[in-house]
Amino acid sequence: MSRINKLLYSVVFVLCLPLNVVLGQDILTPEEAFQLALENNYGIKIATNNVEVAENNTNVLNTGYLPTLTGNAGGSIDRQNTEGQLANGETRVAEGAETRRYNASLNLNYTLFDGLGRHYNYKQLKEQYQLSQLEARETIENTMLELFSIYYTVAQLSENATVLEETLTISKDRLTRAEYQFEYGQDTKLAVLNAEVDINNDSINLINAEQQLKNTKRDLNVVIGNTMVSGFEVDTIVTFPLLLNKEELFQKTLTNNVTLMQIEQNIKISDFTIKSNKSGYLPTVGLQGSYGWNESNNNSPLAFTLQNTSTGFSAGVNLTWNLFDGGATITRIKNAKLDLENQKLQKELVLTEVQRNFNNAWDDYQNKLKIYRVQEDNIKTSKNNFERTQEKFKLGQVTSIEFRQAQLNLINAELSRNQAKYDAKFAEMTLLQISGELLNVNF
Known part of the structure; x- marks a missing residue:
């Protein structure tokens, strides 16, 4: 002590x-x-609280040693009138063609060295x-x-x-x-x-x-x-x-x-x-990781696929070196x-x-x-x-x-x-x- x-x-x-x-x-x-x-005494109470604030600041949660994890999600609807010509010369028209897109992901960032x-x-x-x-x-x-x-x-x-x-x-x-x-x-x-x-x-x-x-x-x-x-x-x-x-x-x-x-x-x-x-x-060396899900629905007669779904994981290491600031x-x-x-x-x-x-x-x-x-x-x-x-x-x-x-x-x-x-x-x-x-x- x-x-x-x-x-x-x-x-x-x-x-x-x-x-x-x-x-x-x-x-x-x-x-x-x-x-x-x-x-x-009120002054002593205030001083004691200030000590607690300083102690909280020394916690590992305030040091930058822990990674950050974020979640993202979204969705969109796209409605279009589309006209297309096929190879045989036939013309097709899609009125009010609707495309729905959905996505979600988890992203991890961690600084290995700063x-x-x-x-x-x-x-x-x-x-x-x-x-x-x-x-x-x-x-x-x-x-x-x-x-x-x-x-x-x-x-x-x-x-x-x-x-x-x-x-x-x-x-x-x-x-x-x-x-x-x-x-x-x-x-x-x-x-x-x-x-x-x-x-x-x-x-x-x-x-x-x-x-x-x-x-x-x-x-x-x-x-x-x-x-x-x-x-x-x-x-x-x-x-x-x-x-x-x-x-x-x-x-x-x-x-x-x-x-x-x-x-x-x-x-x-x-x-x-x-x-x-x-x-x-x-330099600063960081680690990035991401896991995502994407889905797209398209009811247009001109589309080659009506539904497309993808999931996957990605990871990488990045290095940043501010050579001159x-x-x-x-x-x-x-x-x-x-x-x-x-x-x-x-x-x-x-x-x-x-x-x-x-x-x-x-x-x-x-x-x-x-x-x-x-x-x-x-x-x-x-x-x-x-x-x-x-x-x-x-x-x-x-x-x-x-x-x-x-x-x-x-x-x-x-x-x-x-x-x-x-x-x-x-x-x-x-x-x-x-x-x-x-x-x-x-x-």
């Missing part, structure tokens, strides 16, 4: 796995979203089939990258909404405290007004976050083929289990990157195109060689771009992981600062403005941490896609 077939076999195997997602289920995991997209043109065309079709598999894999990879981008955006927005809900709860508690303090003369009306303004701002932020979350969930549902009902949630637990070695991953990139593999297939196809065009220099074959071969050269140059260009993209993705992944770890430490500091400020606020040792600032610092730290976490995860997915390992990811 070729490497390409193994890759697509693994995808088909995933499609055959039991699907644990049920409409209305609370949590949609990355594994389940992956399976749903494979099975229901200069190896169909041989290389068949090899070219097989390479086209391999290329269509790679194109389908590229569609699947791009769809999965889009899926993970939207999925982790939903997860981030879900966590952001939770943070904003907690913030609103704290702000409401602060308003209650400010109202009690104002009622008992421990604070001014200004503290109450400030708390109300902050509640309004927190409410607006939460409303916007929830609406954005709903919209992004709809985007996710489109990618997985509109298979989920409203109200589903996603998994917000993210891990980074990959202990990646840059050099090993780069070697996998050179072997498994789908763009490089497509270039290799195009080079093979171009090489077979040259060989196929060279078949124009060689005006230079068309030479031109096709020259252009095919140039196309092959362009494909090789394209390979060098793509190889350079893939190497650049890999290095950029590797550095981006490493940097985003570092930022995420820094943001995790920042969360601890911000939480500690907020909790201390909150205790002092309850004791009346800090103002509401200072408390609000500590609260905002915590909000920003949590939102930044969420952003950094999912940025790092998506950077990991991008790196795996470049290296050709995205479809082998372990969730």
Whole structure:
């Protein structure tokens, strides 16, 4: 089994796995979203059909190796007024003389040799089939990258909404405290007004976050083929289990990157195109066979025979050699060689771009992981600062403005941490896609 077939076999195997997602289920995991997209995404379905078309084209029925068999049949009626003179001088007239003719035949044509043109065309079709598999894999990879981008955006927005809900709860508690303090003369009306303004701002932020979350969930549902009902949630637990070695991953990139593999297939196809065009220099040898039946009925008094029937078989071999076609074959071969050269140059260009993209993705992944770890430490500091400020606020040792600032610092730290976490995860997915390992990811 070729490497390409193994890759697509693994995808088909995933499609055959039991699907644990049920409409209305609370949590949609990355594994389940992956399976749903494979099975229901419209772009993937179209790509799969294109692979089937390419596979059909490699069938022996489309190669020209089989003979052609045609059947012909016909009949005619001829009515004529005829006048004839016999040798003795007698003249005879036949009015409305009718002649009926019938025929039927089977004709077989088979090309014994066509200069190896169909041989290389068949090899070219097989390479086209391999290329269509790679194109389908590229569609699947791009769809999965889009899926993970939207999925982790939903997860981030879900966590952001939770943070904003907690913030609103704290702000409401602060308003209650400010109202009690104002009622008992421990604070001014200004503290109450400030708390109300902050509640309004927190409410607006939460409303916007929830609406954005709903919209992004709809985007996710489109990618997985509109298979989920409203109200589903996603998994917000993210891990980074990959202990990646840059050099090993780069070697996998050179072997498994789908763009490089497509270039290799195009080079093979171009090489077979040259060989196929060279078949124009060689002769074509064909075999012909025919079996026919003919019958003629003639009621004319001038006819020597009233009925004539014949059946028979004929066969032959023909050779056709286009000694000069005006230079068309030479031109096709020259252009095919140039196309092959362009494909090789394209390979060098793509190889350079893939190497650049890999290095950029590797550095981006490493940097985003570092930022995420820094943001995790920042969360601890911000939480500690907020909790201390909150205790002092309850004791009346800090103002509401200072408390609000500590609260905002915590909000920003949590939102930044969420952003950094999912940025790092998506950077990991991008790196795996470049290296050709995205479809082998372990969730």
